[in-house]
Amino acid sequence: MGTFDWKVIYDNFPFLMKGLLTTVELAIIGITGGLLLGIIVGMARLSSKKIIYYPATLFVNFFRSLPLLLVIFWFYFLVPLLAGRPMGDFFSASVAFIVFEASYFAEIIRAGIQSISKEQMQAAYSTGFTYGQAMRYIILPQALRNMVPSLLTQSVVVFQDTSLAYVIGVREFLRSASIVDAREMRSLELYAFIGVIYFVICYTMSKMSKRLEAKRGMAK
């Protein structure tokens, strides 16, 4: 006791890395799924049609007002009910992340689209584009470029959020460490190790977003 023994990391390295892989998978699913759903919801938030605007606004306000942990729990019980059969904890967690993060991505997308002047849309319309074409070819490419820093920042948050899947038993990075800990009783070393890994990944991602922002600033 009282001394650090890093051998526990070495011995359980493959198991821990499998956990990290699950975390990365969960993050990628949450980010891409959340972003795609977020684009749709974000555009819906700008609709002049009430039947589109109100449900999207309700969705965004609802999920942004709930703790993520609660949403994860809720979907854990709800998803099997909707599917009519057990779907597994990883699947439930994925659905929870996509839906929850979409509500945050949607607001970034909405602000990004609003940052493009109304005249760009009119110019696109004036050459015969439909709304969908104007969005796809003219507005979204510009808006997404403006949004890159915020989207990356949110992606870092998603990456950290995945650790909450712990509570429904998903063997992500944090849970795999706690499983090893239950067996080997090396809490300090294990949690320090995964802490460092979380830090390195998230810090690198934020640095990248800062650099992109600086580059964009210079290009202007």
Place this chain on the structure above:
Amino acid sequence: MIEIKNVSKWFGDFRVLENVSETIEKGQVVVICGPSGAGKSMLCKCLNGLEPFQEGDIVVDGISLADPSTDLIKLRQKMGMVFQRFELYPHMKILENITIAPIKVKKMSQADAEKKAFELLERVGIPEQAKKYPGNLSGGQQQRVAIARALAMEPEIMLFDEPTSALDPEMIKEVLDVMINLAKSGMTMVVVTHEMGFAREVADEIIFMEKGSIVERGTDVSFFKNPKSERTKEFLDKILLV
């Protein structure tokens, strides 16, 4: 070709257009001038359905804009538009700015669209800028690209919303020259502008608007020589001084 019948538009209590009527024949060039806030740009944007209006009707080639079943997307393909602040797509090269609509809307092949784009760039005098981004061009060059972009859809009517007011003085002429050539080639044009030199040279009719209404109209000679209303005279005195 364009018939504007008693069009009115308002935001709440504020009247932007008040009972505006006008007929524009094929091949005519109509210049709209007037003080800012007179509703000139709004009228221009109503013509291709970018802005809705509450009363009256605009009929283009027999198609009514007031009719809710009218396909505005189709209608806009007949009309090109040039904006005050150019509104080129900043994330696309000049060539793509011009080819995107023919490719996506008219389903033209990329090769044909590019060939056409180069012809148009030649016509507006800047074929060497094709591979650059809009941000690297001067205002005058950008506006000429905007004209080429509109022409790429082979419109029957061209709308110009203050095409030279965002330009430095030395660039105005290069844009006006392109517009004059276009007018002389027989294009039907509606031009919101204060460039009275342009109006003198090519306008078939000049309209003076104030507070959402047409106050005076005339051919160039009658309009400049003996304006009927005091307001038109005052306005002309002010802008012709410079």
